Each structure stands twice: as C-alpha cells, then as structure tokens.
Amino acid sequence: MRIIVHGVGAVGGTIAAGLALSGQEVVGIARGRQLEAIRANGLRLRSPDEDVVARFDCVGDPSEIDLRPDDAVILTTKTQDTAGALAQLRAAGLTDQPLFCAQNGVENERLALRLFPNVHGITVMLPADYITPGEVSCFGTPRHGIFDIGRFPGGHDADDEAMAEALTASGIGGFVRDDVMRYKYGKLILNLGNVIDAALGSGEETNPILDMLRAEGAAVFEAAGIDPVDVGAADPRRDELMQLRDVEGVERTGSSSRQSLARGAGSIETDYLNGEVVLLGRMHGVPTPGNDWALALGRRLLREGIAPGALDVDAVKAELGL
Ligand SMILES: NC(=O)C1=CN([C@@H]2O[C@H](COP(=O)(O)OP(=O)(O)OC[C@H]3O[C@@H](n4cnc5c(N)ncnc54)[C@H](OP(=O)(O)O)[C@@H]3O)[C@@H](O)[C@H]2O)C=CC1
Ligand SMILES: CC(C)(CO)C(=O)C(=O)O
Numbered sequence: 001m002r003i004i005v006h007g008v009g010a011v012g013g014t015i016a017a018g019l020a021l022s023g024q025e026v027v028g029i030a031r032g033r034q035l036e037a038i039r040a041n042g043l044r045l046r047s048p049d050e051d052v053v054a055r056f057d058c059v060g061d062p063s064e065i066d067l068r069p070d071d072a073v074i075l076t077t078k079t080q081d082t083a084g085a086l087a088q089l090r091a092a093g094l095t096d097q098p099l100f101c102a103q104n105g106v107e108n109e110r111l112a113l114r115l116f117p118n119v120h121g122i123t124v125m126l127p128a129d130y131i132t133p134g135e136v137s138c139f140g141t142p143r144h145g146i147f148d149i150g151r152f153p154g155g156h157d158a159d160d161e162a163m164a165e166a167l168t169a170s171g172i173g174g175f176v177r178d179d180v181m182r183y184k185y186g187k188l189i190l191n192l193g194n195v196i197d198a199a200l201g202s203g204e205e206t207n208p209i210l211d212m213l214r215a216e217g218a219a220v221f222e223a224a225g226i227d228p229v230d231v232g233a234a235d236p237r238r239d240e241l242m243q244l245r246d247v248e249g250v251e252r253t254g255s256s257s258r259q260s261l262a263r264g265a266g267s268i269e270t271d272y273l274n275g276e277v278v279l280l281g282r283m284h285g286v287p288t289p290g291n292d293w294a295l296a297l298g299r300r301l302l303r304e305g306i307a308p309g310a311l312d313v314d315a316v317k318a319e320l321g322l
Contacts, residue, residue, distance in 0.1 A: 001162050002027065004065060004073045006085050008034060008043070008058065010128035010256060011102060012076030013136035014144050017045040017054035018170030027065055028058035029085075035060050037134030044134060048141040048245035062092035072098045072163060074122070075108065078260065079272035082108045086115050098159040102147070104191045104256070105272040106184050109152040120160060123148040123183035125231055126172065127244060129253050131263055137250045140242040146173045146235070150180030173241040179229075186228035189217045191273045192291065194257035195298050198268065200316060201309040202254060208322045209313075212290040217277045223284035254308070261301060261308045270298025290320060 005016040008030035019026040030038055035058060037043075042055040059065060073094065077085045082103070089099070094116065101108035102122040112119045126145025128138040138144045149164050150156045156176045164174030177183060192213040193206075200206050221228055246252075253259050260268050274294040281288035300306065 001025075001166060002068060002071050003163075003166060004029065004062070004071055006062065006073055006075050006089065007077035007081065008038065009076065009078075010130035010136055010138075010259065011124055011126055012074070013043055013130055014045065014126060014128045014138045015074060015076065015102065015167070015170065015172070016056055017043050017052075017136065018144060018172065019166065020054040020056040021045070021052060022170045024166055024170065026056045028056055029060070029062055029065075030058050031060055033133035034130075041134055043136065046135070046137040046247045046250055047144065048139065048247055051248070062089050062094065065092065067093050067097070069097065072100065072159065074100045074102050074163075075112070076102050078256070078267070078269045079103055079105050079107055080267045080269060082111050086112055090115050098163070100149070100163060101152070104184075104194075104269065105188055105276060106181060107272045107276065109181070113152060118159070119152045120163070121150060121152045121180040121184055122163075123180060123187050123231060125187070125235070125242065127252075129250070129259060131253055131259060137247045137252075139244050139247055139252055141245050142243075143173045143241045144171045146175070146231075146237055146242050148175050148177045148180055148183040148231070150177040153181060154179060156180075173237065175237075182227055182229045183231055185221060185226050186231045188273065188276060189214050189228060190232055191255075192217050192277065192294070194255040194273055195268065195270045195294050195301070197255040198258040198261050198308055199297055199301055199306065199311045200313050203313070205313045208317060209290070209320060212320065212322065213274065213277070213294060216281070216286075216288045216291050220277050220280035220284060220286045220288060223286045224280050257298075258308050261306075266302065268298045268302060270295060274298070293320060
C-alpha cells in the first residue's frame with residue numbers, strides 16, 4: 001500500500017514523516033511555503049524523543065500523482081478545506097481506493113462519501129504543532145498519537161487493518177473499530193474547546209465555559225441518539241501509549257484552531273466543531289446558547305484579526321452569564 005497524505009500540516013506532517021522514516025511508501029500533498037520547504041529540505045519532525053528530517057515525495061496537487069489501485073489516501077486538511085481537497089482528488093482520478101479522514105469533527109466523512117464509495121474515519125488523538133514551514137512538532141510519547149480507525153458509517157475491512165498496521169509501524173497506536181464514529185463524536189466533545197483556547201487560552205479559569213459547551217454537546221448527542229466514546233484524559237490507553245511531554249526548543253502553540261490564528265491562516269474550523277452541536281441542537285429542538293456564541297466567536301476572531309489568547313476571560317464569562 002502506498003499512502004498519500006493530503007494536507008501536510010501538523011497531523012499530516014507527523015503522519016507522513018513517521019511513515020517515511022519507518023521506510024514506508026508515502027507521497028505528501030502540500031501547498032505554499034510548506035510545499036517549497038519540504039521539497040527543498042525535507043520535513044523536520046521534532047518530538048520528545050527525536051529531532052529528525054524526513055524526506056518523501058511531495059506535490060502541490062493530486063493530479064501530479066500517477067494514482068495506483070494500491071493507493072490509500074489520508075485526508076489531513078482542516079474541515080473547511082475538505083471540499084476543495086476532495087474535488088482535487090476526484091479530478092485527479094481517484095475512484096474506489098480507500099480514503100481515510102484523519103480530522104476532527106464528523107463532517108468530513110459525510111462530504112467524502114458523497115464523492116467516493118470507500119470512506120473511513122480516523123479519530124485523531126495526536127497533539128501536534130505546525131507553525132513554521134518545513135517543521136512539525138509532536139508532543140505525544142512514546143507513540144505520537146492514538147488513532148481509532150474504521151469504515152464510515154460503520155464496520156471495518158482489510159483496508160482498516162492495513163492502515164492500522166502501517167500507522168502502528170510509523171509510531172502511532174492504531175486501533176481498528178466497528179464504530180469509529182462513536183470515537184469521533186467523543187473527540188468532538190473535547191474539540192468544542194478549540195475556539196476557547198484560540199481566543200482565551202487554556203487556563204483553569206476557562207473551565208466553566210468549557211463545561212457549558214460540553215454539557216450542550218452531551219445534550220444534543222442524547223437527543224440525536226448518539227452514544228460517544230470518551231477519548232479524553234480518562235482513556236486508559238493514554239498512560240501506556242501517549243503522554244504529553246515537552247519538545248526541546250519548542251513552545252507548544254495550543255489547539256489546532258489556535259494554530260490557525262497564530263499562522264494567520266485566514267480560516268478556522270469552528271463551524272464544523274461547535275457548529276456540529278449547533279446544527280444538532282437546531283435539528284432536535286435543543287437550545288445551545290454557548291455553542292451559538294462560540295460559533296459567532298470563530299467568525300469574530302477572523303473578522304477582527306484577534307490575536308491568540310487576546311480576549312478577556314471574565315468579560316466572556318459575564319457575556320455567557322457564568
Ligand atoms: N494539530 C493537532 O494537534 C490536531 C489536529 N486535529 C485535526 O486534524 C485536522 C488537521 O489539523 P492540522 O494538522 O492541525 O491542520 P494544519 O492546518 O496544520 O494542516 C493542514 C494542512 O493542509 C494544507 N491544505 C489544505 N488544503 C490543501 C490542499 N487542497 N492541498 C494541499 N494542502 C492543503 C494546509 O495549508 P495552509 O496552511 O495553506 O492552509 C495545511 O498546511 C483538523 O481536522 C484538526 O482539527 C486532530 C487532532 C490534533
Ligand atoms: C485535543 C486537541 C486540542 C489536541 O491538540 C485537538 O484535537 C486539536 O488541537 O484540535
């Protein structure tokens with residue numbers, strides 16, 4: 001199996017570097033300065049355990065790849081870029097090769113299944129930063145991350161087994177699941193805090209806000225008959241497989257949404273994280289005032305060019321009646 005990683009940023013970069021460094025066949029798809037840097041010097045991967053440079057083929061568009069029947073694609077763009085990436089893959093001639101969505105939220109698989117028949121979900125528990133072109137840092141050890149993998153909407157097949165094996169050999173803990181979306185909904189509960197981390201930081205003083213957003217998430221899931229699996233700090237696999245540690249010489253930026261702000265990416269994933277709770281609330285008649293507010297916050301951060309962590313926690317709590 002050759003693995004094509006579409007969107008070589010924090011997560012995609014860690015995956016692609018791990019695959020290349022473990023001797024597996026990988027092609028990256030990147031853009032802008034990241035593409036230039038990888039082509040010129042490879043991709044530097046820093047972790048608590050190593051500081052290495054991975055070299056692998058990297059292109060700017062899937063049409064530059066001579067697609068093969070034994071290819072598997074891992075999509076690692078932010079959700080707001082998924083439709084564009086899928087359109088590129090279709091134009092390049094991807095058909096029934098397996099497509100794995102290694103992204104947060106639950107919208108990517110739905111978008112992918114509209115265009116492709118063989119779609120799989122991956123729940124990504126992998127704390128990584130991408131700020132500087134040509135470099136990614138991953139803070140998980142002894143494994144870079146823990147991934148739950150399965151077919152969308154359910155079940156598993158030989159492609160999931162092969163992908164779990166490849167990722168495990170690359171330094172990630174891969175687990176095949178028949179109900180991967182339950183894990184992704186569990187992860188989504190954690191990601192309701194991404195926009196809060198982007199705007200306010202991650203100090204304990206934000207806990208009442210996070211509690212409010214997550215309680216609304218749990219309420220809409222219950223109304224929708226969704227039974228999430230907890231992949232947070234209580235996940236028993238974490239102690240053995242993925243603890244958070246510092247990376248020498250690197251200051252962790254924070255959540256992937258905060259990284260988007262820090263890089264001036266011009267977009268943020270909030271519509272597909274808090275926005276999923278808002279959508280389910282509207283569909284099932286459950287009020288979600290905190291996530292409505294968080295959704296508007298995501299737009300405001302971009303519109304007003306607010307710097308990461310620049311908003312005042314007490315003012316926000318007052319606004320939310322906390
Ligand atoms: N970072 C983390 O710790 C974690 C992230 N996640 C999730 O993983 C997913 C990926 O996040 P993350 O790795 O942080 O995101 P990044 O923004 O770091 O990486 C995505 C990369 O894809 C590039 N890209 C987007 N569209 C295209 C395209 N059509 N062609 C080529 N390159 C493209 C982006 O370019 P550009 O920079 O120009 O936009 C960017 O470099 C998200 O769903 C996120 O929520 C999950 C767990 C942890
Ligand atoms: C859980 C968390 C915050 C880990 O980095 C994440 O998924 C993200 O940054 O999007």
